[in-house]
Amino acid sequence: MQSHDIAIIGGGAAGALVAIQLLARADASTRIVLIEPGDTLAQGVAYSTRQPEHLLNVPTGKMSAFAGQPDDFLAFIAARAPRIPRDTLAATYATRREYGLYLQDRLQQAIAAARTRLDHVAARVLDLDRDADGTVLTLDSGATLRATRVVLAAGNTPRPLPARGASALAAPRRVDAWDYAGVAAIPAHADVCIVGTGLSMVDAILTLAANGHRGRIHLLSRHALLPLAHTTAPGSVEVDIDGLLAMDLRARVRQLRRLARAATAQGLPWQAVMERLRPHGQALWRSLPEHEQRRFLRHVVRYWDVHRHRVAPEVHARMQALRDSGQLQLHRGRLDMVAAGQRCVQVGARRADGSFLNLDVETVINATGLELRIQAMRNPLLEALVGRGLVRPGPHGIGLASAPDGALIDADGRPQPALRVIGSLRIGNLWETIAVPELRVQAEQIAVDLLGQA
Template sequence: MNQPSNGQATRATRDADVLIVGGGLSGALLAAQLLRLPGRRRLLVIEPRSELGRGEAYSAVELGHTLNGNAARMSVDPDHADDLSRWLGDYIAAGGWPESDQQHVPVSELFPPRGIFGLYVQQRLAEAQALGAVQGSTVDHVRAEAVDLQTNADAAVLTLDDGRQLRGARAVLATGMFPAARTPQTESSGLNAAALDPWDVAAMARLDPRATVLIIGSGLTMVDAVVSLEQAGHRGPIEVFSRHGLLPHVRRQPPTWADFLAEDHSLRSPRQLLRELRRQCHEALAAGVDWQAPLDTVRAHIGRLWSQATDAQRRQFVRHVRPWWESHHHRSPPLSAELVARLHAEGRLRIHAASFKGLEPAADGGLAISIRRRGETQATQVAGAALINSSGIEYDWRRVARPLPRQLLARGLIQPGPLALGIRADAGGAVLDAQGRVAERLFAMGPPLRGMWWESTAVTDVASQAKALAARLAALG
C-alpha cells in the first residue's frame, strides 16, 4: 500500500483500525463488542479457518463433545448471564438439537455440544455486524495465518503466510489456546507425531475396536478423548497416565453459598485460601450442602488473588495446588463423567499415577511409551496399539513452534508472562515488550494472559475482557 509523502500512515492508508489476530471465541467477541460501540471503524480478523467464532474449542462436530459448563454459566454477553440460555431455548424450540431432552434438565442447566455453542457465537457476531453496518463499521475475515508482526510510530504491520502485509492502527493478539495435542513444540518428544488427535473420531474408528489405547494426561482433554473413542466404537482397554492420577470431578448444580472472599479480603496467600476453603467445604457438607457450592464462589476472585500474589506464592500454587485445583474446579460435564465412571467401573479404563518419559520402539506395528510410576525410580515400558496426547494446553509461548509467537519473542515485542504462562501485559491488555515497556499499538486478551489472571480462558473471562478491551481501543481512536 502506498504511503503518504510525509512517511506517516493515516487512517485512509491503513487497512484497518484494528487488526484482530485470531478468529476463535476471543477474536469474535472482541469484534462483536467493537461493532456495537458508537463510531465508525474498520476491523480485520485474521483467521486461517473457514469460519469465525469457533477456533480450536468450538470446531467440534460430535454431539458428545460438550461444554464443561452448563448454559447458565457460558453466556458471551457479560451484561446478561442468561443470554446463552435464552438463545439455546429458542434454538431447541426451532428444532435444533433434539437430543437435548436426554439430559432431563431445564435449558439453563443443559451442557450443549461445543459445535452448537459455536453457532451461538457466530449468530451474536452476525447481529453485531448488522448493528455496526448501520453506524458505518465493518468487519472482514482474512483467511490466512499471521506469521510476523512489527510496530512503528504509525501502525502495527502484520505479515501473513501468503506474503501479504496488513497495516492497522492497533493489533490485538486474540490467538486463543494452543492445545498440546495440536501444537508443534520447540523441543518435541515426537509425541504428537505418533499420537491420535483426541477429537478425531474418524481416525479412532479405523482402530481395532478391541485394541489397547494409551492416553497421556487425565484432565478434560482425556475425557473428550474417551468420548471420541466411545463414539468411534472402541471397546478395548484404555490406559491413562498422568503425574498425579487425578480425574476431573463431575460438574453439579450446587445451591448458592455466601461469598466468603468478598467478606474477607485478608485471605491472600494460597495457603490461607486453601485453609479457609476447606473449612467452608466441611461446613457445607455438615449442613447437607454440596461441597462444590463454596468452591464456586471463589471463581469471581481468582484474577484479584492471582494478580496480588507474589511470584513465590504463584510458584507454590502451581507446584503444590494446581493438580487438585484443576480436578476440582475444571469439572467434567455429567454425561461425559458418567461414561468415564462406567468404563472405570467395568475395568476397561484404568488410571495410573505416572510420568511420561518418552516414546519407545515397539514390535509388530504397535507403539510403546516409557513411564515412571509414582514412588518408583525406574522407568517401565507400556505397549499399546494407539496413543493419544491429552496433556492439555501449552501456555508457555517459548515452547510453541508456530511462526507468530516465535517472531514476537525474537523481536522483543513480547515477554513471557508470570511463571512463563502466556505473555505479560498491563491490567488493560496492552502488551509489555522485552524491556517492560507498555506497547501503544499491540494488545492481547484471553488465553495469552493466563499468567496475568490465571483463569483467562473460560467463556465468561474472555467475554468480560472483550468488553473492557473494546472500550479501551475505542477510546484510543
C-alpha cells in the first residue's frame, strides 16, 4: 500500500491551490499525492470550459490565486496581451478558459520549484477510514493508499432536475448546463427551456447565442430573478460594518436598501454597497443566529444572490438584447413535470397564483445550480464519511461541519486536525466559501497548519 504524508482529494481549482501552497513550503521528505480522476488538473468544471463567451464574473485585477500577490493573474493576462495597458486589463473580464490555464501554469511552476514532488493518482476516492496509523483511502480502481493527513477538496455537485419524469428524460432532450458540449450541440432551430436563472443559466444562454441560436429560449424559475450586472462607473461608499453585524436580518435588509438608495441619490452605483460588503460575507453569515440564517435561506437568499453574484456588463447587455428581441422569455413558476413526447418535451410548471404553465420544447437544460445538502449529493465518499461518523452535515444540513481552521467535525462534535476541508463543502459554516478570494486564504491556512509552520 502506497503511503503519503498528505493526500488531496480533488484536483480542481481548490485542490490545485492547496497543492501549490503545500509545494511552496514542504521539504524533500514530505510526500504529497493529489487524487483526481481526470488527466487535467487545476480546472474543475468551471474552468474547463473552452467556450470563449464564458467569462469570469470578477474583473481580472481581483482574481489572483494568491492573497499576498494581488496582481498575479493580471500579470499573467498582461503577458498574453502586452499591447493593452495594465489598467485597462485590470477592469476587463477574462475568459474562464484563461483562468484555468493560469491555474495550470501556477501549479506547474510550483511543481518545478518544489523541494518535493506531487504525485497524481488518476482515480476517484470511494471510501475513507481512520486507524491508529492515519487514514486509508479506497479508490474506484480497488487500490488503497494511506495518508497521514487528508484535504477534502471535492468539487461542486449539480442539483438534479426537480420534476416528475426527470429521471426518464435522457440526452439530448435533457442537458445539464455544465455539459458544455451538450449545450453547444443543441440545434439552432430548437425551442429550449432552461430551468433555473442563476449563473449556470447565463453560461447556457451565451453558448446558444454564440452558436446563432434561432429557437425560442424559455427561462423558468420560482422567483424569475436574473443576475444583475457589475458597473463600470467608479465610486465607493461608507458602510458601518460593525453596526450592520449587530443588526438582525430584517434590519440589515432595510439598512442595505437605504444605503443603495442613498448611493444612487448621490450619483453612485448601488453596486458600490455590495463591493463594500464583499470582504465581510463570512462575518455577516456567522453573526446571524441559526434561526436568522434559516430565514435568510428561506426568504432572502435569491435576492441576495442576484445582487452579490453579478455578471460582466457585456454579458448582461447580451442577455438583455435577447429579452428585448423576444427570443428570450422569462417565466415565474415552480417546475412540476417533464415528459418526452414523440416530437417534443412537455414542461409543466405551477405559477404562484395556482395556474399552470405548459411549454412544448425540444430540449430542457438543467441550470438549477449546486446541490448544497450532503444527504442529496449521492457522493459515495461523502456517504461513507457520514456513515462512519467521521463527518456530520453542516448547519441547516448544507455542506460539512468544520472548525474555523477547516478541520472536519465528526459525529460527536470533535474537530479532526488531520482531516481538512476546503471550498464549497464549508458553506454551512461560512456561506462565502466558493469564490477564489476565499479559496486562496483557506488553501494557505491549510498548508501552513498541516506542515506545522507558523
